[in-house]
Amino acid sequence: MSSLALKTFAGLSHRTTAETHHTISHPKPISTHKRFIVRAGKFSPKVTGRNLRVAVVGGGPAGGAAAETLAKGGIETVLIERKMDNCKPCGGAIPLCMVGEFDLPLDIIDRRVTKMKMISPSNVAVDIGQTLKPHEYIGMVRREVLDAYLRDRAAAAGANVINGLFLKMDVPKSAGLGSDAPYVLHYTGQVALLYDAKTGGAGERRTLEVDAVIGADGANSRVAKSIGAGDYEYAIAFQERIKIPSEKMEYYENLAEMYVGDDVSPDFYGWVFPKSDHVAVGTGTVTHKGDIKKLQFATRHRARDKILGGKIIRVEAHPIPEHPRPRRLSGRVALVGDAAGYVTKCSGEGIYFAAKSGRMCAEAIVEGSENGKRMVEEGDLRKYLEKWDKTYWPTYKVLDVLQKVFYRSNPAREAFVEMCADKYVQKMTFDSYLYKKVVPGNPLDDLKLAVNTIGSLVRANALRREMEKISV
Numbered sequence: 001m002s003s004l005a006l007k008t009f010a011g012l013s014h015r016t017t018a019e020t021h022h023t024i025s026h027p028k029p030i031s032t033h034k035r036f037i038v039r040a041g042k043f044s045p046k047v048t049g050r051n052l053r054v055a056v057v058g059g060g061p062a063g064g065a066a067a068e069t070l071a072k073g074g075i076e077t078v079l080i081e082r083k084m085d086n087c088k089p090c091g092g093a094i095p096l097c098m099v100g101e102f103d104l105p106l107d108i109i110d111r112r113v114t115k116m117k118m119i120s121p122s123n124v125a126v127d128i129g130q131t132l133k134p135h136e137y138i139g140m141v142r143r144e145v146l147d148a149y150l151r152d153r154a155a156a157a158g159a160n161v162i163n164g165l166f167l168k169m170d171v172p173k174s175a176g177l178g179s180d181a182p183y184v185l186h187y188t189g190q191v192a193l194l195y196d197a198k199t200g201g202a203g204e205r206r207t208l209e210v211d212a213v214i215g216a217d218g219a220n221s222r223v224a225k226s227i228g229a230g231d232y233e234y235a236i237a238f239q240e241r242i243k244i245p246s247e248k249m250e251y252y253e254n255l256a257e258m259y260v261g262d263d264v265s266p267d268f269y270g271w272v273f274p275k276s277d278h279v280a281v282g283t284g285t286v287t288h289k290g291d292i293k294k295l296q297f298a299t300r301h302r303a304r305d306k307i308l309g310g311k312i313i314r315v316e317a318h319p320i321p322e323h324p325r326p327r328r329l330s331g332r333v334a335l336v337g338d339a340a341g342y343v344t345k346c347s348g349e350g351i352y353f354a355a356k357s358g359r360m361c362a363e364a365i366v367e368g369s370e371n372g373k374r375m376v377e378e379g380d381l382r383k384y385l386e387k388w389d390k391t392y393w394p395t396y397k398v399l400d401v402l403q404k405v406f407y408r409s410n411p412a413r414e415a416f417v418e419m420c421a422d423k424y425v426q427k428m429t430f431d432s433y434l435y436k437k438v439v440p441g442n443p444l445d446d447l448k449l450a451v452n453t454i455g456s457l458v459r460a461n462a463l464r465r466e467m468e469k470i471s472v
């Protein structure tokens, strides 16, 4: 059985002596319409003849959000993205709060999901959207649309968006307190919009000198390698986009499905998510990566009646980080999004956390540099990590524990689905997912839930023991 002990969240208690103490006034919260002005008194060197220059590597949700915030805060911002029409392998589900917090226009959201079916190993289906209010939904986006939108908005705010492949970075010998030595980025400038993997990023080799770097280049981050950030455990996720007949598509109009069971994944879940004119069918696993195609086949098989007659139009796979990297910050370089390792266990959610961490890191740079007028130092960027860990550590831990308890065997998964029928569980789960806030519960309902959970788990364990006896 998996251990429930909580591991230390990497980076939470790690501090360096590089932190400085300066007084700054509290900035107004960022809005996508206002500029971010900081008035402060700080003693790090002034940047002369120009403003602070920051490179953001990677133009996914983390990079787009970071670049927009930096540019609005008066930073000379360069965003390097290797593939402007990148179609990131992704289910594309986003929480409602992201639409508001990032001012997303409704026309970039393909579907508004209000019904979610959780389907057990024995195919018991429970509807878990019953407590949603009329205005509440899970957004379904195509990543090529969302990412391009966020990048364009960064460009409109003043960021210089470059179509290039980042290759490596020369880290100055001393990037510590008081240093203003530049980081030198090496990249190849692309002529065409499409990145050609075969040529490995042909185009003119260029260099760029910057004062600080935000690594938003995803799970295989080269920025992370450049600063020796260390590795993380990862899941491999596989997804097929399937165009199904329009009458079948009607079923998925505003409905998504999650399948659990050893057949679809030993440690994750399989999904069918609706897109504009097709469905995305996928699964993931950490422990059985070599079996991913078999697991994908089983997911498709479970949904077979509903996707019958469908045609696979795209096949995609990508790593999903399991936990933050051992190191997310070094000198004037910080990692955000998947590069840092911010995907939640259990749900595999990372889009909102990527955009949010990108924005939070950029805010720390804007504040620390007093709108680009002064050099930043590691202590300024560390403020982002401290705020991040304080805000989201409980969310990550709760989902980690849930995954360990409920995704470990088929009987536990049956118990999990049974629990999902409870309206209180649904409300707590959806409120936490949609608004990214730990929702305070009602003590009486909490007690009832605890009793029900224990009941479900006891039944699950009894069932498991019986099954083990049979297999002996």
Ligand SMILES: Cc1cc2nc3c(=O)[nH]c(=O)nc-3n(C[C@H](O)[C@H](O)[C@H](O)COP(=O)(O)OP(=O)(O)OC[C@H]3O[C@@H](n4cnc5c(N)ncnc54)[C@H](O)[C@@H]3O)c2cc1C
Pocket (backbone or CB within 6 Å): 057, 058, 059, 060, 061, 062, 063, 080, 081, 082, 083, 086, 088, 089, 090, 091, 092, 093, 094, 164, 165, 166, 167, 216, 217, 218, 219, 221, 222, 237, 238, 239, 282, 317, 318, 319, 320, 336, 337, 338, 339, 342, 343, 348, 349, 350, 351, 352, 354
């Ligand atoms: C199959 C699958 C399904 C998923 N489903 C969901 C879901 O439904 N909901 C959810 O919230 N999360 C989901 N996730 C997780 C989510 O996709 C990620 O957490 C999210 O994309 C992280 O955003 P990011 O900006 O950090 O990185 P990415 O989205 O990976 O963006 C990185 C960007 O950097 C660019 N880049 C990389 N290297 C370089 C380089 N050397 N030079 C220049 N540019 C570079 C890439 O082209 C890319 O545009 C899923 C993941 C997978 C694999």
